[in-house]
Amino acid sequence: MIVLTPAVARTWEEKSLQAGDRMKDLMRQAVDGALRELRPFLPQPSTALILVGSGHNGDDALLLGLELKELGWDVDFLLSHSPGRRTHPDPRVKAKHWKKATLWPAKPARFLKTRTPRLVIDGLLGLGVTPPPRPTEAGILNWITHEKRRSDLYVALDLPSGLHPVTGQASESVFPADLTLALGSVKSGCLKDSALPWVGQLRAVPIDFAIPPPKPLADFFLPCEAHSILPARPAKAHKRSSGVVHLWAGSSQFSGAAALTSMGSLRSGAGYVRLFADRPIPESLSPSMPELLLHPLEPSQHPPPELFLDGATALVIGPGLPPSADLKKFLTQLLPQTTIPIVLDAGALEVVAHHPQVLTSATGPILLTPHAGEFSRLLGAPVQDRAESALVWLKKFPSTFLIAKGPHSLVAGPDHPLSFNSTGGPAQATAGMGDLLAGLLGGLLAQGIPPFDAARLAVLWHGLASDLALRHGGPSTLASDLSSTLSTAWRILAGRAQ
Numbered sequence: 001m002i003v004l005t006p007a008v009a010r011t012w013e014e015k016s017l018q019a020g021d022r023m024k025d026l027m028r029q030a031v032d033g034a035l036r037e038l039r040p041f042l043p044q045p046s047t048a049l050i051l052v053g054s055g056h057n058g059d060d061a062l063l064l065g066l067e068l069k070e071l072g073w074d075v076d077f078l079l080s081h082s083p084g085r086r087t088h089p090d091p092r093v094k095a096k097h098w099k100k101a102t103l104w105p106a107k108p109a110r111f112l113k114t115r116t117p118r119l120v121i122d123g124l125l126g127l128g129v130t131p132p133p134r135p136t137e138a139g140i141l142n143w144i145t146h147e148k149r150r151s152d153l154y155v156a157l158d159l160p161s162g163l164h165p166v167t168g169q170a171s172e173s174v175f176p177a178d179l180t181l182a183l184g185s186v187k188s189g190c191l192k193d194s195a196l197p198w199v200g201q202l203r204a205v206p207i208d209f210a211i212p213p214p215k216p217l218a219d220f221f222l223p224c225e226a227h228s229i230l231p232a233r234p235a236k237a238h239k240r241s242s243g244v245v246h247l248w249a250g251s252s253q254f255s256g257a258a259a260l261t262s263m264g265s266l267r268s269g270a271g272y273v274r275l276f277a278d279r280p281i282p283e284s285l286s287p288s289m290p291e292l293l294l295h296p297l298e299p300s301q302h303p304p305p306e307l308f309l310d311g312a313t314a315l316v317i318g319p320g321l322p323p324s325a326d327l328k329k330f331l332t333q334l335l336p337q338t339t340i341p342i343v344l345d346a347g348a349l350e351v352v353a354h355h356p357q358v359l360t361s362a363t364g365p366i367l368l369t370p371h372a373g374e375f376s377r378l379l380g381a382p383v384q385d386r387a388e389s390a391l392v393w394l395k396k397f398p399s400t401f402l403i404a405k406g407p408h409s410l411v412a413g414p415d416h417p418l419s420f421n422s423t424g425g426p427a428q429a430t431a432g433m434g435d436l437l438a439g440l441l442g443g444l445l446a447q448g449i450p451p452f453d454a455a456r457l458a459v460l461w462h463g464l465a466s467d468l469a470l471r472h473g474g475p476s477t478l479a480s481d482l483s484s485t486l487s488t489a490w491r492i493l494a495g496r497a498q
Contacts, residue, residue, distance in 0.1 A: 061123020268443020
């Protein structure tokens, strides 16, 4: 789904209405899609409070509230302003719905008395309002913020009220969303790192407008869009034609990294996966991963570069490895020798952070997978906003590809618009997730997928597998949990499963 500024998003909607779209039909798409994205997050039906502003955002919220009633929720509507003779674009909303609503500054008693987890839907302010909110809306936002309990679910439609839709800066009064549902397009301010405390998790609701979309600022990659870059598996495929991944991963301190990286590559569809690691690690993995090819190394020994390259179509270096002079020497020898794609993670990123000149000798695509701390060390400066920092990085190293991990992980590469990921969430904040992702990415690259597409696909697939695992557990997902959900997630991306 495309990322737009609010002004461009409004113009797109207005021109679509002029071209023949009906507001009630667009609203129906928005509400149906919002409910679809909301369902996996919903607790058991209890009390829902719908904050209804005076614009179309409030109309969306009111209609969503009626849908929640059908699902068994006790729904209260809180209006910011008297409805007067206000009519709703959808004829199913009757005058009685406005008359039964609570008008601020009155407060809904049922919502206040409920002790089970509650749901709050924010439809106070739309795209046309620039913070700070007016006194009435500010009063509602301050009150609902004070009322929030840890067990409640707070959901914003399009963007949290009180958040600047372009800069992502929060006013003194802002809706503290746990989940934001972007309608039609993702508004640029919601993707700023400064907006994360207020946006929460971000999910997208596509809307089919009557006219083609405008040129986007960036991309918010959805599972329903992945089919266009999924690799085909020809009838004549064989092990070697499906790609060969070589991994140098794992150490005595982080032995699990080797297992998780290997599992990611094995699940990716690659034909062969060969692990280079200190001798005790391959020996321990042999019974549990019989498909894995093993090359034991003596302690503190790096793989011979010629052997590490021999027959490989993609390389992964660094998961579970400490940064060392030996690792630096290996990268210095390896990078000028090959044109196949190389994924650098963990210990290899630390080497690059201290010796960035090793990248200048690379003759093939280099994909770096830093989390926030690693990204700061790569840049040599704090990262205030990943998108801005990614552009700074690409100016320094224009031939590299960057996967800046975190909420809606960012993929950046030369000659491509920035791409944000739409799957996964805070449940992935567990050890080993990055190791699994690095292996998955290496396997996709080995199959010949272009680096930018492979990075987007790996992050999307990884996050979706975590979302599926979370449906059967919580509060987090383990990297090993994803071994049982990656295949189902792939079928969803291919359009072959729900």
